[in-house]
Amino acid sequence: DAKTTQPPSMDCAEGRAANLPCNHSTISGNEYVYWYRQIHSQGPQYIIHGLKNNETNEMASLIITEDRKSSTLILPHATLRDTAVYYCIVRVVGAGNMLTFGGGTRLMVKP
């Protein structure tokens, strides 16, 4: 599996954009980047995913660099409810739903 590297923790002011980086320098050309988040004691929640183009949905935007070696998850207007652990995952083709979770980034949104 391609390994991902994320900062262990980040702070963000409420109402500001939260930019969460992820490094996946060994990603292969057909591997997707997925972002999930986990609020304490709940199951991970899907946020967004992409292959090479930037993606946006109602929750967030995903910016993938042209060489695909890194990506950034953007929460445009962070709220207190966005406080969670955010996981960046590279999904290996043919591995089904066998995902490798790293330590993630603990995002703390402060008032």
Added chain:
Amino acid sequence: KAGVTQTPRYLIKTRGQQVTLSCSPISGHRSVSWYQQTPGQGLQFLFEYFSETQRNKGNFPGRFSGRQFSNSRSEMNVSTLELGDSALYLCASSLEGGSYEKLFFGSGTQLSVL
């Protein structure tokens, strides 16, 4: 559409006992995966079932097993429980397990082994 449902939500067992956890995937989803989450090891993949067959398996001892029924519902079993098996057990489902598919997680079963 109902989400992934896991039962029970909380469970307390003693060492040496066995336990069975249940997972009902989202309607129409045929791939069901199980994960273990502990403070020390984080989220770790246990196994995946698709059309009643185990398709992938993580690095866990044989005490951990699972199965999937024809309606895609899945159970996992842990025999001869150890203290270290205390964890949040998460079930996830998707249509077929393709790398382009979203994977949806349940709220988990919190297992405490005393």
